[in-house]
Amino acid sequence: MTLNFALIGAGRIGKVHAQAVMTAIPEARIVSVADNDLPAAQSLAQTYGIPVFTHNHLEAIQQADVNAVIIASSTDTHAPFIIDAARAGRHIFCEKPIAAQLSTIDTALAAVDQAGVKLQIGFNRRFDPSFARIKQAIEGGEIGIPHLLHIISRDPGPPPVAYIRVSGGIFFDMTIHDFDMARFLFGDVEEIYAAGGVLVDPAIGEAGDIDTALITLKFANGAIGTIDNSRKAIYGYDQRVEVFGSRGSASNTNLYPDAVTISDGATVRRASLPLNFFLERYQESYRAELQAFVRAVVEDAPVPVTGQDGRVPVVMAMAAKQSYLHNRPVRLSEI
Amino acid sequence: MTLNFALIGAGRIGKVHAQAVMTAIPEARIVSVADNDLPAAQSLAQTYGIPVFTHNHLEAIQQADVNAVIIASSTDTHAPFIIDAARAGRHIFCEKPIAAQLSTIDTALAAVDQAGVKLQIGFNRRFDPSFARIKQAIEGGEIGIPHLLHIISRDPGPPPVAYIRVSGGIFFDMTIHDFDMARFLFGDVEEIYAAGGVLVDPAIGEAGDIDTALITLKFANGAIGTIDNSRKAIYGYDQRVEVFGSRGSASNTNLYPDAVTISDGATVRRASLPLNFFLERYQESYRAELQAFVRAVVEDAPVPVTGQDGRVPVVMAMAAKQSYLHNRPVRLSEI
Amino acid sequence: MTLNFALIGAGRIGKVHAQAVMTAIPEARIVSVADNDLPAAQSLAQTYGIPVFTHNHLEAIQQADVNAVIIASSTDTHAPFIIDAARAGRHIFCEKPIAAQLSTIDTALAAVDQAGVKLQIGFNRRFDPSFARIKQAIEGGEIGIPHLLHIISRDPGPPPVAYIRVSGGIFFDMTIHDFDMARFLFGDVEEIYAAGGVLVDPAIGEAGDIDTALITLKFANGAIGTIDNSRKAIYGYDQRVEVFGSRGSASNTNLYPDAVTISDGATVRRASLPLNFFLERYQESYRAELQAFVRAVVEDAPVPVTGQDGRVPVVMAMAAKQSYLHNRPVRLSEI
């Protein structure tokens, strides 16, 4: 069986998914692409020989040979497009977050359930080789019973303040990935305490957000953990995890464009800074998440990141925001 | 000038200080040693050719040629011995903590003030070459304005439960060092939130303590930080710090008995585990803190770790305990 | 301009090149593929939608729209196919080595010269990001004047003895890459001394070859260096270089499938062994060398690895073999 995708969204992340499908997944291809910006859809169609391009997402979804849809359009369209795809009987791979409102998410998930199609959410970091190896260390008992978790997740620089203003805030825009990583590694969280501040750029504070956060997580299994977020690590994208348990620990380092060290009269140093941002750093994970989705559809197996996995981090972001605003621990059950 | 020390306490840490003075500080020596356990005092006296040994700490302090006292006896004696030494006009190097009660600490510090002698508290980790280098990186502007701090401080194994029962709890017994390290690196703390649990050994819980803690610190300068404590890291003593700021970060790795890596068909691995515990790990720091004290006395300069530096971590431990018990952030000003 | 390739050879390395062209070089494509084994050619043609497949290399080369040829067939065909492609006026990318005999190489290079086409030899390691970064460190003056070079190049396991018997020996089959790397980094070599032995498998010795070698190189610029070869590194493919000069040194580590370290009660270790062999280890370099070739053709610029660069390592292998057989240093001018 070949899986035929409709791709909705021909922007940056849409292109990443198109390349993954067309060059790394022999058993899948993209047969239609839709984007409000028709020339963008057309350009992508030409690059990969995609037969149908359109500005109308429904047209792309409803092509007769389409089995599944990749939703890579703007966040506010995720939920309605999920519903459209589900109603058309297409399996769905959707970028995170599903929506900012829990009620919207729930409506979309209900449509998926009703249609009986598969839905996978694009938490790609789970498929990064290092984080997948850490997960495997936990599951394989290499660290014993989980006790402590640290996630360090710092961007190389903040997005434009105009974007921050509409982003929903750092917990929804940035920490959402780390909330998912925490659940991926240590399971469900019961309580969150968020500290933070405006240390990178006062304009971010004026836009109503913070740019630096330290979040304490209490897990259902008794373990505890922290997430460290900064909008600006001057040395580049900083993406590290450490898990610690009764029998050991596992942690990763950042990735570099080369494996070279230079020593001279002044310093002993890496020859290059870490990979600068997510498209380079997580390159392999974008391929792997779609490969996993295709496998789940082809083999009719459960998807590795469910709609529920897409919903819970939104709840966690809400709890973190409450915690920060009121400076007290907030239980997820309060949300 | 040669500085003549009286050493009070001939136990484990007393021996460490004796060796430091007698082998690494040419301008100082120990001229009297006191211990309740007279044979212990006698044995140490013989090893280093110390002329006077006694079970009576006052006798050791009051020897005519004594300029300064090292207090390395049990914690409950620190404050009274400080007072005795101050009244005798001796400069004082005292192990931490000064006392468990703030009022007791304050009485001792008042006696020191009145006598006009110098008092240095034994927060040796400040003198570890790696932590000193990180401090230098901060002070030298290498990381810019401080934003985030992480201290990981895990013991290789818990002390006997009998000890834990009288230790005052993990915040007073173990985190106290990390509270000092936090202040050393980022300055004063205003608010503390402590999460924790009994994950290592239920007997520790039965003794009324916890064995795992994650503490959030809010600094006066706006930075935020965490302390991670575990009573048991199976791979050995884990002592790491990461500081992050507007212009960069600095962090240290653990220390190992050799610098060897072995690769075989199964793994690429360090040839040895990290240095197992504090006497090996912090060996250099014990020498360096006494060298600094001797220098301060000889040059009549300020000591690098003051009585106040000994008092504040006790306040922080009190705040952490309150925070843990009530599951809310606690300001130091509440204590 | 789009560059249209004929691909000769649909085996392992042919597939690597096909994937590189079809997925990573938008300005190039493969329009014909030839292989003695017609089903292999057909299968590759189907995977990438290549319109022409054939068992006849001339047919593939002579397709009207073909601009350039990739020669990835067996070594003995390299020289005749270079001649055929040159006569057809096609630019040529050819796997190493050109041939085992210098006279054969010279005939092929003469045909290329006469035809005025470009010829690039597939010394892919030059395009590895780490080795390219080391080259850049040398050229940028980061290490000053070159003094010393070390190349460690160990395979994860020996090829079948049947292959070794016809391979021309370790210097031609394995060290050839390292001879090129030495020239790439430090320039021309004047004299070679080769020590070696049969330490991995006596059957290799019975086949008339050695499996372990240490080669000393004296460079024209006065620098000296070594190449370390073993047919079997039990921990995996070991590919490292260290360059040392008047102002510093540069070196690389091996590459790993993840960036994870695991610590437990027994060891602190990498979570995985190094990438096992050349297809994984040098993945990026295969893309990059073809990108460079396409750029050279499209921009009519010099190719980065010339026919002469293909010839000299064969001379070096001959000198090394002489040196090993007679246990004396051999000058390249003797060959």
Added chain:
Amino acid sequence: MTLNFALIGAGRIGKVHAQAVMTAIPEARIVSVADNDLPAAQSLAQTYGIPVFTHNHLEAIQQADVNAVIIASSTDTHAPFIIDAARAGRHIFCEKPIAAQLSTIDTALAAVDQAGVKLQIGFNRRFDPSFARIKQAIEGGEIGIPHLLHIISRDPGPPPVAYIRVSGGIFFDMTIHDFDMARFLFGDVEEIYAAGGVLVDPAIGEAGDIDTALITLKFANGAIGTIDNSRKAIYGYDQRVEVFGSRGSASNTNLYPDAVTISDGATVRRASLPLNFFLERYQESYRAELQAFVRAVVEDAPVPVTGQDGRVPVVMAMAAKQSYLHNRPVRLSEI
């Protein structure tokens, strides 16, 4: 039993040994010290409370309570002082090399044999924790059968040319340590090929020496190895070994004054350069070699570095010099 040492030589290395004995070996002490430069002997005597100081080495050796002698005087005195100490019935710890002439060495060793005293040669690097761990990896079978060895041994800067002129040349002055390390790790060497040049400073060439060397060693067990020497590594003292065998490899990194990494907008780097030279780098080994000697004497056990171990590296240096001068491999049996 307490071992009473006479120390001959109160210069740099004599002081290192004095400190080791007086502060780290409770069962030994120095009871007399001799130096041509009487004030130097007096000063050392005062520092450590050594009762006898003299300009006459015989007087120091012949003190009635002396059991053993440390010879740390200039190289030309080693052999005659060994003979004097042996005739006085003292056990002997002697700095390397014993002498520059084999006949002189043999006379001294004969005197030792005749007197039936113990003689240990000061090849301290064997006692470095990292090299000792590598040796243990070999002996414990962690790397299997030895195949390949690399020793990198580069000084931070050359000695004065006046010294080089009388030093006997790089192979005798510098490589001698590495020849011993090679034997320590892989056993006896049968043949040596030495390449080298004047790359650091032309003045060294004018003084009749070279400053850069690459030496190939063929071991009796079939393994092969290299030694890399440079008189000047701009980043500091570079002391590394890699051993490779049928079941794995072991290697060490350089040592640093701290374990800190700093990341900023320009580089990710070690916070400090490697330990600069041998007194810092090999500090622990100086203590350990004397501890081993004292143990051998007290327990009447074999010494770990024998007179023969002192002789063979001189033969190796001679072979290396012949090899370099005639540009051909030289067997040790030729010397």
